[in-house]
Amino acid sequence: MTEYLIRRILQSILVIFLISLVTFGLIHAAPGGPTQMMISPGMSPEAAEIQKHNLGLDKPVPEQYWNWIKGLLSGDLGKTFKNNTPVGDILWPTIKNTFVLMSFAWVISMLIAIPWGIYNSTKPYGLSDQTSNFISYVGFAMPAFWFGIILQQVFAIQLNWLPLSDMYAMDKQGNFSDLLYHLVLPCTVLILANLAAYSKYSRSSMLEVLEQDYIRTARAKGVPERKVIFRHALRNALIPIITVLGMELPTLVVGAALTESVFNWPGMGRLYVDMARAREYSVLMAIVLVTAVMVVLGNLIADILYKIVDPRVQLGRKGGKSA
Amino acid sequence: MASKKKWLSLFVSLSVVSALFVGCGDSKTAETPKDEPKKEEAAGTDKPAENPGEPKQGGTLTVGTFSDVVNLNPIYVQDTASADADYFIYAHLFDFDKEGNVVAEPWSLAAEPMKISEDGLTYEIKLKDNLKWSDGQPITADDVKFTIETILNPESGAPGIAQYDKISKIEVVDPQNLKITLKQVYAPFQYSLHMQVAPQHVLKDVKVTEMQKNPYGTDPAKTVTSGPWKWTEWKQKEYLKFDANPDYWGPKPNIQTVVYKIYADQNTEVQALIKGDVDVVGGIPVTQLDAVKKVDKITVASEPGPQYEYVGLNRKPENFKDNFVPWDGQKTRQAMAYALNRQGMVDNVLKGIGKLMNAPFMPNSWADPGDAAVNYDYNPEKAKQLLAEDGWKPGSDGILVKDGHRFSFELQYNSGNSRREQVSLVMQQNFKEVGIEMIPKAIDFAAWNEQNLVPGKFNAILLGWSLDSPDPNGESTFSSKFFAPKGQNNVFYKNEKLDQLWEEGTKVVDQEKRKEIYKEVAKEISTDLPYIFMYSYGTPQAHSKKIKFKPEDAPITNLARGEFFHVNNWWIDDAK
Numbered sequence: 060m061t062e063y064l065i066r067r068i069l070q071s072i073l074v075i076f077l078i079s080l081v082t083f084g085l086i087h088a089a090p091g092g093p094t095q096m097m098i099s100p101g102m103s104p105e106a107a108e109i110q111k112h113n114l115g116l117d118k119p120v121p122e123q124y125w126n127w128i129k130g131l132l133s134g135d136l137g138k139t140f141k142n143n144t145p146v147g148d149i150l151w152p153t154i155k156n157t158f159v160l161m162s163f164a165w166v167i168s169m170l171i172a173i174p175w176g177i178y179n180s181t182k183p184y185g186l187s188d189q190t191s192n193f194i195s196y197v198g199f200a201m202p203a204f205w206f207g208i209i210l211q212q213v214f215a216i217q218l219n220w221l222p223l224s225d226m227y228a229m230d231k232q233g234n235f236s237d238l239l240y241h242l243v244l245p246c247t248v249l250i251l252a253n254l255a256a257y258s259k260y261s262r263s264s265m266l267e268v269l270e271q272d273y274i275r276t277a278r279a280k281g282v283p284e285r286k287v288i289f290r291h292a293l294r295n296a297l298i299p300i301i302t303v304l305g306m307e308l309p310t311l312v313v314g315a316a317l318t319e320s321v322f323n324w325p326g327m328g329r330l331y332v333d334m335a336r337a338r339e340y341s342v343l344m345a346i347v348l349v350t351a352v353m354v355v356l357g358n359l360i361a362d363i364l365y366k367i368v369d370p371r372v373q374l375g376r377k378g379g380k381s382a
Numbered sequence: 383m384a385s386k387k388k389w390l391s392l393f394v395s396l397s398v399v400s401a402l403f404v405g406c407g408d409s410k411t412a413e414t415p416k417d418e419p420k421k422e423e424a425a426g427t428d429k430p431a432e433n434p435g436e437p438k439q440g441g442t443l444t445v446g447t448f449s450d451v452v453n454l455n456p457i458y459v460q461d462t463a464s465a466d467a468d469y470f471i472y473a474h475l476f477d478f479d480k481e482g483n484v485v486a487e488p489w490s491l492a493a494e495p496m497k498i499s500e501d502g503l504t505y506e507i508k509l510k511d512n513l514k515w516s517d518g519q520p521i522t523a524d525d526v527k528f529t530i531e532t533i534l535n536p537e538s539g540a541p542g543i544a545q546y547d548k549i550s551k552i553e554v555v556d557p558q559n560l561k562i563t564l565k566q567v568y569a570p571f572q573y574s575l576h577m578q579v580a581p582q583h584v585l586k587d588v589k590v591t592e593m594q595k596n597p598y599g600t601d602p603a604k605t606v607t608s609g610p611w612k613w614t615e616w617k618q619k620e621y622l623k624f625d626a627n628p629d630y631w632g633p634k635p636n637i638q639t640v641v642y643k644i645y646a647d648q649n650t651e652v653q654a655l656i657k658g659d660v661d662v663v664g665g666i667p668v669t670q671l672d673a674v675k676k677v678d679k680i681t682v683a684s685e686p687g688p689q690y691e692y693v694g695l696n697r698k699p700e701n702f703k704d705n706f707v708p709w710d711g712q713k714t715r716q717a718m719a720y721a722l723n724r725q726g727m728v729d730n731v732l733k734g735i736g737k738l739m740n741a742p743f744m745p746n747s748w749a750d751p752g753d754a755a756v757n758y759d760y761n762p763e764k765a766k767q768l769l770a771e772d773g774w775k776p777g778s779d780g781i782l783v784k785d786g787h788r789f790s791f792e793l794q795y796n797s798g799n800s801r802r803e804q805v806s807l808v809m810q811q812n813f814k815e816v817g818i819e820m821i822p823k824a825i826d827f828a829a830w831n832e833q834n835l836v837p838g839k840f841n842a843i844l845l846g847w848s849l850d851s852p853d854p855n856g857e858s859t860f861s862s863k864f865f866a867p868k869g870q871n872n873v874f875y876k877n878e879k880l881d882q883l884w885e886e887g888t889k890v891v892d893q894e895k896r897k898e899i900y901k902e903v904a905k906e907i908s909t910d911l912p913y914i915f916m917y918s919y920g921t922p923q924a925h926s927k928k929i930k931f932k933p934e935d936a937p938i939t940n941l942a943r944g945e946f947f948h949v950n951n952w953w954i955d956d957a958k
Contacts, residue, residue, distance in 0.1 A: 089829075109537055109539050141453070149618060152618070153619070208649075215653075216653070216657050219657075223657045223659055224650055224653070232617075320646035320647055323645050325619045338828065
């Protein structure tokens with residue numbers, strides 16, 4: 060296990076390094092750099108040069124990359140071009156906000172979807188299963204922003220029951236009940252999307268297991284259905300579900316940009332869109348990096364959970380697969 | 383002002399537009415005479431109450447925006463969001479009136495109108511004697527001098543340098559009096575004095591190269607200001623808060639708190655407006671206009687703003703196949719103008735909002751040339767006739783041919799801008815009817831700007847200019863002294879008569895005389911057509927009806943930040 064972990068971590072570092080290299084290169088190859096946004100037409104060429112120099116943008120790209128990496132190693136994510144704010148100062152609060160939103164949605168979706176999927180697997184094509192199917196189709200088919208706008212129209216504008224957007228009311232920053240109040244609509248949007256995926260996965264995974272020989276044997280031996288489901292089938296059915304949830308982990312931090320935009324949630328998805336528009340490379344790079352770390356970490360956690368759920372799973376094999 | 387037309391503000395409006403599916407404008411083109419306040423607005427637009435009542439103290443004004451501020455230090459402000467925010471917390475040296483004249487208001491730092499010497503070279507400025515920064519220190523002529531000198535120092539990297547580069551010296555006579563001498567007569571200079579001032583006592587010891595990195599301008603606690611409100615809070619990407627400054631030297635504002643609320647995009651912002659979370663929105667996308675108008679508690683101002691759209695016709699042979707510029711002949715350019723159904727575009731694409739423009743001057747400002755500029759009505763027959771006179775003959779495929787060259791060109795515009803997409807399709811059709819082949823090509827703005835606009839590499843472009851300053855000087859866009867990439871004349875237009883007129887326009891200080899010169903410019907430019915001028919457009923402003931103001935303090939559309947015009951005199955109806 061330790062050896063495997065070390066191998067996986069080294070592997071992950073390499074992956075992250077490669078991602079950073081490729082993204083840095085691509086971003087700098089794109090036309091319309093940050094200086095373009097900085098320099099106004101009336102500015103003298105002299106002042107423009109000084110501006111570029113101050114920002115370190117007059118250096119060759121490999122050198123800029125090297126400086127960036129050096130900064131990273133000392134914990135410095137760089138500064139924004141436009142007002143010289145440390146990137147960390149902008150990034151961390153948004154990660155925190157996205158995490159709040161996504162983890163609420165994630166936990167609630169899981170609590171609803173997994174038991175529901177399992178229940179449906181025991182009564183396939185029953186009313187509950189059909190309902191779940193219908194919701195899944197809606198969840199897959201309806202774009203999050205569209206559903207979000209509908210909810211806003213109905214519950215915030217027409218009925219005036221819930222806030223339209225934001226994380227807190229202006230004068231209630233940090234107030235937990237106000238946060239919950241603001242969470243209702245965006246969480247509903249995210250839950251609908253998650254429900255679709257999670258309940259489908261847990262249902263099909265459970266169905267698959269229920270068709271296995273050992274379940275048939277257990278049933279033939281007269282083991283009560285409850286026991287068949289919870290004692291024998293569930294544990295095996297959970298493995299693929301855990302994979303899916305593990306893959307979903309990064310989105311907890313990375314977030315859903317569209318949902319955040321519609322609900323004006325000050326999260327990282329929204330930040331990414333803003334910064335891409337403003338061509339703030341240092342922030343974009345930091346977001347890409349954080350995302351890469353989260354994806355790698357999500358995979359790792361999924362693998363470890365495998366092991367916990369089913370000790371028979373060989374980690375080495377899985378590790379090769381998920382990297 | 384050389385930088386009166388800013389790519390940046392243009393880009394901001396473009397990015398809004400491209401972020402959404404936006405056109406612009408509002409219900410009807412108001413034909414309101416310029417000296418009348420909004421009360422005669424087009425039908426369908428709510429008007430401010432005839433009798434708004436008496437001012438009340440207190441309340442919160444929430445302004446919606448879709449991008450965060452960058453830096454509120456007046457020396458470094460260049461983006462729209464920061465400039466909007468600065469409007470609340472800094473006084474101007476001089477302000478604008480409704481027609482864009484530079485005036486000293488009770489809330490201006492200047493005590494009286496500027497005195498311009500006979501020879502037009504010296505500007506004397508007198509400050510009020512009770513001016514105070516928000517930390518209690520006096521605002522003096524030294525602050526003005528310091529601000530201008532810092533901007534002029536290339537080491538500071540200040541964006542506004544070109545506004546002041548005609549200055550030869552600045553003398554502080556005494557704390558309230560200041561004398562600025564120019565190197566040459568330059569009439570637009572007075573518009574550069576519509577400026578905000580940074581505090582010398584806070585910034586004097588900061589190294590000029592470090593000034594931009596200084597927390598002044600980004601840290602509310604360290605940003606000492608001069609306006610009716612002071613900056614108390616900034617939650618990045620969420621909101622800024624300005625509270626009435628209890629020690630403000632000028633007429634006390636009625637509104638206690640101004641919240642500058644940042645939304646992810648225009649859609650979200652408009653939803654918040656409809657719900658009543660936001661009181662002022664400077665730009666409503668045309669797609670959402672109907673929804674906003676249905677809301678009783680909102681007033682929508684429908685005149686187009688200070689932007690205009692044009693078709694830029696490149697004149698540099700290198701940009702064309704075989705170095706053949708199809709519109710070298712004046713008649714051909716005029717024919718192209720006749721071929722376009724501009725009013726149809728305004729009616730259908732801009733939903734009736736927008737006004738045909740024939741010369742590059744801010745509508746309803748003192749320099750608006752009115753009928754002096756040639757108007758090209760939609761007239762395909764006349765277009766065909768002029769094309770024939772200029773030597774074009776129909777080819778085998780119906781496209782005109784001259785000296786073996788087909789009349790075919792590419793029109794570039796920025797992708798994601800639905801207005802331009804639609805307009806370009808109408809143009810394509812219109813041109814085809816007279817035998818001209820136009821190939822529309824949409825390009826991402828950033829790439830387009832860098833690779834085509836700045837160096838001037840294209841056949842023709844569909845683009846807009848934002849007239850940030852009411853001053854009519856357009857020399858840097860149209861004079862042959864400013865060919866791209868050094869200047870903004872990226873269509874390589876050369877007309878000696880105009881070159882000279884633009885120059886004259888800056889050398890006469892008397893406004894009446896200038897007006898005559900710009901009328902002459904309008905006549906010449908609309909005849910010779912470096913651009914086909916299309917229409918003025920803009921994004922309609924929306925105001926909650928709980929905001930009250932006297933008619934003379936009503937928001938206006940033709941000035942930049944006109945949606946906050948005289949905000950210090952407004953009040954909130956339900957203020958508690």
